[in-house]
Structure formats: structure tokens, C-alpha cells
Amino acid sequence: MWWSSDRAHQEQEQAISQIERKWDQVPDSGTSSGKPPVNATESPSDQNSPGATQVPSEPPPGTTQGPEPPRTTPVPGFSAPGQMSRQRPGTRVQGGEALGILHIPRLGARWRVPIFEGISRARVLNRGFVGHYPSARPGEVGNFAIAAHSITHGAPFANLNRLRPGDRIHVETSTTWFTYETVSGPYLTSPRNVSVVAPIPRHSGFKAPGRYITLTTCWPPITSAKRMIFWGHLVDTHPRFPNTPRPQ
Template sequence: MSEPSAPHDAVPEQLPMRPRRRKRSPVSKAIGVFGELLITAGVLVLLFLGWQFSLNGIMLNNQQASEAGSLSQNWAAESPTAAPVPSASAGAEPAGTFLYGEPPAGGSEPGTGDDFAVMYVPRFGSDFKKTIAEGVDPKTVLNNGGAGHYVTTQMPGQVGNFAIAAHRDGWGSPFLKINELQLGDPIYVETQDGWYTYTYRSSEYVTPYGVGVIDAVPQVPDATAADRIITLTSCNPLYIASERIIAYGVLTDWTPRSAGAPAAIAGLVGA
């Protein structure tokens, strides 16, 4: 008895041939390589942004808090302990005068890159405090996470314009919330002499070449200054920086170091 034959379709008559891969043209290869490079670059940019806005930002903010606290502590150790006497006209002083008299003239000019003040802005956060250094060079000053002082402008408390700059995105983002300032918000600037309280008044947007904002009288280059102004400058919009956002305030109070810090920031000073 013969064995049954296999079904007709069990063994193919001929195995199909594997199609040959077409050789890629040089142009196609170049496009492929370029696409891979773009993907790699995109990944690197995302990694950099993640580092810039997370780990690096946290490190810079911690560093700023430590440096600002050290400045305050050093100044406190050098200050007199006797309580100051308020001006005789306290409670009845005319507009433009202060409870403890005229603020100091500003002292000696700091060296480029030197920290000479600490800034507190409650609107930016309950624990916000940043150093202010001389100069606005990004690499040596602003990238340290604090603010920088335009060297051609006045010092804290002086008649004229005390103008400063800081990053809004990246490098600790100290001025991230500059657009959230509201009329009447206090801006405190601490120096070796004491605390200057500026009050926010208004904002404007200018081109990157709008240098008139740091004139002694902002945007009026030939005017004679009569007020004590603070000007905060930063980039806008976020991540694009095609213009600048400017915030203005005016000095409304001055407190010598021997009188103690203003109550609103007393818990932050020297901490």
C-alpha cells in the first residue's frame, strides 16, 4: 500500500524571491543624515532647557539666598546699635520727605561685578531676595541669578534713576513675574546703610534699543531729575525676547539699619 501524497499546496512550486533593496541616492542619504541631526539637536535643546529651568535654576536660587543672607548679616554686624531718632517733623512732613530724614547719598561706587545691595519683592514670592551687583554683563553678573545695576545710573536712594536688569527666563529667572506687579506693590532695596522702599507705579514695553528708560528721568533725556526712581528691566515675551518689559517705581520710604528692617521683610533679612 503506497503512502498518501502530500496535498498539492503543501510544497510551493517555487519560493518567492526577496526583493532587492534599492540603493539610496546621495541626496536621499544627505536628507536622512540631516534629519537625524535635527532630531539629536532637538533632544539636546530639550535637555538643556530642562537643566536651565529646573536643576540650574534651583541651584542658583539657593546660591542667591545664601549670598543675600550673608550680605545682610555682615552689614548687621557692622551697623550701630543705637536706635535712630525720627525727624522732628515726623507725622507732619511735606510730600517728598521721610520719617528718618534724607537717605544717604549712596556711598562709594562698587567695583564691577561686586554685590552691593539685596532686593526683596513680595509680589515675586514670599521668599524672594536677590543680590544686586554692579554691571549688567550677562556672563559675569546676570547669569549668577541676581540683578545687575546699570553703571551710568544712580545708586539706591539718590535723586534720579536707579536702574537694574535681570533675566526673566533661565538663570534662576529672577524677574519672571515682572509683568505681575500691581500698582502700589513695594520693592525693597537693602544696602549697608539700610532699606529703601520703592513703590511700583507703572510699566511699559520698548524695543531692545530703547535705552531712554534708564535716563535720570526715563524717556526724557534732557530733563532735570527731581524724583528718586527705580527701573526694573527684563526681556519680553518669554523665550523670545523681541522686546523689553520695563517696570517703574518711586522711593516712598527709607529706613536706617539701626531702626531694623521693614516689617514685611523682617523674616527674610539675614536669613
Template sequence: MATEHPAERRAPRRHPLQVAIGALGDLLFTLGVLLALLVVHSLWWTNLTADRHADLSAARLRQSWSAPAPAAPPTDAAPPPFGPGDAVGFLHAPALGAGYQVLIKVGTDGETLADGVAGAYTAPYHSAMPWEASGNFALAAHRDGHGARFHDLDRLRPGDPLVVETRDHWYVYHVDATLPETAKDDIGVIAPVPVGSPYDGPGRYITLTTCTPVYTSLYRMAVWGSLVREEPTDPDRTPPAELR
């Protein structure tokens, strides 16, 4: 009697349900890998590229500040108008870490904020610049990815200083209130007199906004502050006491 060679033995036939489960498992594994790659891109890679762009822009701005001004304006003259994408200065928040610094540009569109900066709102309310007599200097930045400049915004508390640095002045604000969560379309939080803030009339305010909770864009949070003083910069750019 001939003996069947092992190689000629047929593999047991798999049940269709087993085949379906195996295919589903392969699909879920593939989707998991793709999702992990997407997370890596959205967080790590966008942070890396945003940091590079922000560092280059910050270096260019500081270099332009070190160049002599073309003409000496009156001491009470406001800086020239800033257009979309223009760099205004820097935001410092010592409560968020020693050396914390964020470049500020005009605009909150995706392209501007993707460069790892804080953007000054131009709509639905146009942010008042710090040197203006009254208004709200309202800023937005990403909480996760694209530099995540406002990742720890929830750590700010009333009394914490916020300092805006421009070419000619330091503007020192103190945090007055925070709004942990509100709707994404709550435009009142960036109004000239922010709705829900402790302010009941015109003043010189700053508002910081970002998404919340972390790793989502379900809601918006806000931090409100008011100007307590301004100081002219000196040739050494000696920072105010809050940053020393």
C-alpha cells in the first residue's frame, strides 16, 4: 500500500467564520498602525516642524529689532500697523516655565498657527494691540501639535503675570480670571470687553484661548488679564521684574 507523502497532505479547511475573523484582525491591526502613524505625525512631527519655523521667525524678529530704526518717532507714537502674518512680539508667562516665550503673529488661520506661534485674532473681533488706549489683545494657539504653545494654559491662575514684549515696550498684565470650558463658537470671550470676564467696561485687556480638553477640540478655554503697567525697553532689553 502506497504511503502518502507529508507534503501531499492537504491542510485542514478553515471555517468561513475563522477566515472572516482573521481578515478582520488583520484589518484592525493595519488600522491601528495607521492611527499610530497619524498620531505621531499630528503631535511629534508637527511640533518638530513648528518649533523650527517659530525659532527662525523669532530670530529674524529679534535681528530686525537690533537694527537701527529708520527714523526716531515721537516717544508717544504707536508702532506702524501690522498685517496678516506679521510678527508683533513675544508672550512671556513665567508661571508656565522659566524662559517660556511664544512668538506672536497677526492671524489665527491654520497656516499661521501651524508655525508654532500665538495668533492675534482678526475676526470676529479685531484684537487691539497692547499699545492701544483700550481693547482686548486676544490670542489663540494650539494646545496639542503644531508647537502646542498653550498646552499648559490651564495652569495659569489669577495673579500670575503675563508679559508682552515688543520692540519698544514691555506690557505687563496680571491674570484676573480663567474660563475652564465654553463652546467653540463662544465669540464673546474675545470681545473688546470679554463676556463672562470680571470686566464691566472698556480697558486694556489680554485674552488667551485654546482648545480643551487636551488632545481634543471639543471646547474652548480662556484666560483673561488686564494691563498693570508698561515699561520702555532699554538697549540691553532688561526684562521687567516679573521675568527676573
């Protein structure tokens, strides 16, 4: 048990170092090192560009709304509602696709874990990484749903039960800091209850489309009979440049 966690911690740090090196050595098109991009958002003419991702429109005025929309600064990879959003593909490191780095201040001032595409035990979770369900990507309309172990293999979510409403959850990508705020949880449910990671997650209290995050882990750590769930919604975004500090 201790050996698997020690190995996973090493893999976490190696992955983060590789991710940051790749992010910082390849500047975005139209930028120079350490300087903001000239055009931070995609124009309508980019809507048919390869790799573009459709961001659904917000509900029209007068309809039921979800949580208050985030205070957003125009940033590369994140566009206004109804426009196209082109996020970079995940960064290829250690045989997987890294989407970003997760920071949860409640779990420690220096707590951070890489997020990889997929929830394969062998390729992602057992290596100490946070796994991304087939769901929205960071900042997109929908539910950015992620999972990690609560025991062994680095146990990134061993102390997830410490989260409280209002706690910030930061997702760092190659271009952007996405800040979510914890809204509800912990909620314990069956491992077969997939509705908790739906685009509008059931039991979360959200009633309309929005930009949500769901964190899941086995609970309690010893028996893993249930899944513990926390939900949050996007409240802010900031551009990411090399050596920029984590948002507060």
C-alpha cells in the first residue's frame, strides 16, 4: 500500500513537471513569451476550424437560470456564450492526455494533482492522477466531472470530505485558470448512480444548464462501498501565463 502511494506521488510530480515544461515552451499563436494574446477569443469566422468545440447558447432571457454566471476575463480557449471555444488538445505526457492541473486550497496550500483524460485504473487512477469522465472540459457549458482514489495509489482525494460550501477549486490549463466554487456535498450514493455526473447533475441542486464541476471518489476509503460527491459551479476565469500565481 505504502509503495503504491510513494510511486504515485513520484508520478504526479513528474507529470506536473512535464506538463508545465510543454505548456511554457510553446507560446500561443499571436503571443510572445509572457505577454497576453492580441486576440483572446475566437471570432465567428473560426467556427468551422478543425478542433473547434461548440459551446451551447445560454437560456434566453426570462427562462429559469442556473447559478449566477461567472465573472470572466476574455481568455484564449474560453469564449462568450454562443460563440465557439477552441481549447487546446490535452498535453501528451507519460503515455496519456493531460487536461490540466487541479488545485484545491482546502486540501493544502501546495496541493495539486494532474488531470488526465479517462478514468482507466491502470492508465490514470492507479498512477495517482485525477481522471476525467467523458464530459465537458474545463470552463465549458456542462459538467466537468472528475474522479480520483481516496486510498492507495497516491490517494489524491483522501481528504475530499474536508471540502465546504464556498471553497474554491482551481483548474489550471495551458491557457487559463478556471475557478469553481463548491456549492453542495458531500453526497453519498451507489457506484452505479451515473446521474451525479450528468450535464445537469442530479441531487446537486442545479436546475438549469451551467458550467459545473463534479468531484467523485470511493467512500469510505477502506470499504469503498459508496461514492462521495461534491459539486461546484464556475465563478471566474483568468489567463494563464508562465509563472503566474494561482488565483486566491
